[in-house]
Amino acid sequence: PLPNLNLTPLTPNRLCETAADVALNATPAGGSWSSNDPTAIVGGNNFSPGSASIVGNGDVIKLYYDYTDAATGCSNNDSIEALVDPKPTISLPTNAVYCRNQGEMSMPLTLPISATNNSSLIWIPTDIYGNRDRINAGAIDNIQGEGTITLALQNQKADTFRIGANAGGLASCSDVNGSFEIIINPIPDASITNSNPEDCNPVTTDLGVVIDNQIDPATATFSWNLGNGNNANGASNTVTYTDDGQANIALVITSDKGCDTTITSSVLINPIPVASFVPNPNNYTTAALPRFIFTNTSTVDPVNGSAIDQFDWDFGDLNASDDVSSEENPSHYYPTDTAEYCVNLKVTTNKGCSDEFNSCVVIGPDLIVFIPNAFTPNTSGPSQNEGFKAIISGEKAMELIVFNRWGEIMFITNDVNERWDGMFKGEPAQQDVYAYQLNVTALNDEVYNYTGTITLIR
Template identity: 30%
Template sequence: SGLSAGTYSVTISDANGCQYLDTNVVITQPVSPLSIIGSSTDVSCKGGADGTAIANTTGGTAPYTYLWDPAAGGQTSQAATGLVTGTYNVTVTDSNGCNISNIVLVNEPALDLTHTTAVAHALCYGDMTATATVTPTGGVPAYTYLWDPATASQTTQTATGLGAGTYSVTIADSYGCTVEDTTLTISEPDSLNLDSLTLFSNDICIGESTQLYALYPGADSSFTIIWDNGLGAGLGPFTVSPTGTTTYTIAVGDACGNTIDKSTTVTVSQYPIISLDPNIATGCVPLTVDFENQTPNASDSLYTWSMGNGDTVTGGMPTYTFNSSGTYTITVVLTNTSNCTTTSSGQNEVVVNPLPTATCTADPAQTDIRTPVIYFSGGVDDLSYAWGFGDGDSSYAQNPAHTYPGVGSYDVTLNVVDSNNCQNSCDLTIIIDPYYDIVIPNAFTPNPNGPGTGAYDIEALDNDVFFGLTDYVEEYHMMIFNRWGELIFETFDILIGWDGYYRGKLSQQDVYAWKINVRYIDGKEIERLGDVTLIR
């Protein structure tokens, strides 16, 4: 063993000593040494796993066996397949057990296949003039293109004759790697829409100005926008001051020759007219005034009346009451349905005169029927006076005197009128009381001809009945007592007195005690005690 290639001699001896000599023993070797030349097929698309590594073997003694490293999955064929980019090691062994190792490099494209897009949108609504262009980068040129059926499946880098919509394209490089774009969107201008054209203006009052302008979404420099009435071009705003109601029209055209127009009217209204009497009203406090604008055809306007005292009222014909004296300048603001406003000017006045001062006093204000004369005073002002004394009588004197006919309470009224014919009044009450006293005689002479009924006549002179004389009685009680304190007479009727008889017999001449209690019609009560002499 351990011999190299060459020719050797060998002697063979057996057990008997016999020998054989061979001088042509030849040891051979492979024609060339075992070697590996690696080759590869690169990965088609960046990040893919379709690369191939091949061990091209020469020399040595066939057949050969192969073993790729774990990165290649330990494959045992001459060509390792399904590889990602990388460096792979392979060991080759020939039939003599000779082996050799080498590395094989599998590459991939340097860049991903990607692209950019450029779109030229449709110029007019409904046009088929748009284009879409894709520019690929990465991968391995050359590139092929396939657009979706909506483009008639065009195969060029730029798809033409497109309308509004969304398109897709697939790009493939020379290795068959592909990238797809499904969001290529083509837009187009909106069709001219009259509803989208909005005009703005305001109605005005004569002599005013207003701003006139339009809005149209999407209008750009390709649009033509023209107003009539000499306003010129553009959406505005324009300041206009028409002297009468005027209609303005705008025409809007796009780059494709389509045109729409729309109009707006600026209504010019007159200012309302106010006509008030300079001297609206004159009177006495409280003064109620009915206001009215004397201009016709203003009933549909909004009125605001300022009363000169901080108060305001509304309405075409308001009623207002002035509760304080003074001169009030009235201002009215009149706004018509066109919102044109006029404010009154000049001295439109309401004169409210104060009431005269009514002063009424009486002397006395309360007395009794014995002195029923009352003296009245109406003050010192230069006024017209009218007294009502409460008993049906009256007087036009400033300071009259009046005699009342009887007991009672009298409501007195004084009405005064000044030079402005303003009136005022005052009231007072006069009380005429009954005369609260009882007239009682101290002696009387009974009729000796027998007892009577006790009735008496206050005008009679015979003095044969003892009684108490008083007026305005509501309740009455009289009692007569003899010297022993015995009650010998009693009455509750003021019209019945004592006739001097007791139990049907004339009482003896003597002094008798009496007691009288009276309640008058006003509730006042008195009690009197005394004695009377019976004379026979």
């Protein structure tokens, strides 16, 4: 008779490819196992789901048992069935790192995903604190192959979010879970401190940084464009600007996470005016009319809208009640006494920048010239009439020349106190009428010329 075979069925007979090997049992023992999936039998009598090649799609794996009775030589065979389900798989993005500022924002992210083996992929969005309502993501069912998912981070500040995913396959396989993080690092939220944003040239200012969010200044880097052709590093710098105009400053702050921002500031360098004036008459007049008109000739570069709008005159006339003026082009009467007065003009712009100019004017005596018309170079007349000279007061220089009727120079002097004694080449000149030329330079350098005749009487 044929051997009576009793095979122990697999319970359950539907296994996940990740399941452990199962021992195959049959009575009587001593037979051999085989299969329509040869790789599914390992070790002679073990069924290995992980080694099976017939996986999924409802395909059945047949497990055959063949037995021969050694006593009778009769053989018999029987079989049992098994199904192997493929394990679910998911492929998730690596951690995604972004830079955002400290303020709230909505940030949609489209990320690649994949799921295989009839997996039902469910997204479980949470932040690191488990707050699911901070992230919107829909369920994605039956993902096959490659796909994408879009996450909307609603009104979030810089933070870290953990995104979980669950892939459920066929009933025999356990779900596969995975997660990744979305790391949102803050962009520096900062401002530049500027101790002196506007001043008169030169402008020295201390530049610094205030960071208003969680960026650590000790780990950040600072790259300055100082707006004057120079660059600098560090969180603070002291800078002196010497070119009139506006210096535009830019600072790039980069956190240790690589997030950066650019902030700006500026410095206004206002020009210094150049004070000057011209007196009329030009620095000199006489006591006869001790009045000067002062014409302002000050200038300023109109950079930054600069203009001179204030004039402060000091005429140096300490005894006068009107010694000062705020007019642009004033005039001033000085005392009739001869003196030198030093005039000071201070001009100030609408930006508060100023300069001063000082120049002196002179009140000199009136020029007085008296020229006699005759003299007697002997002892018979008054002693003061024994020589010929001009009586001059208020001069700076003089020259007296006496000629005879043939144009020959009889006498010449530049000394106001020297007189012609009527001698010529050591001999008394004859009684006659002689011509003279008198050139007088006044204290204001104006030259006066006088000509006439003088009679020598003996």
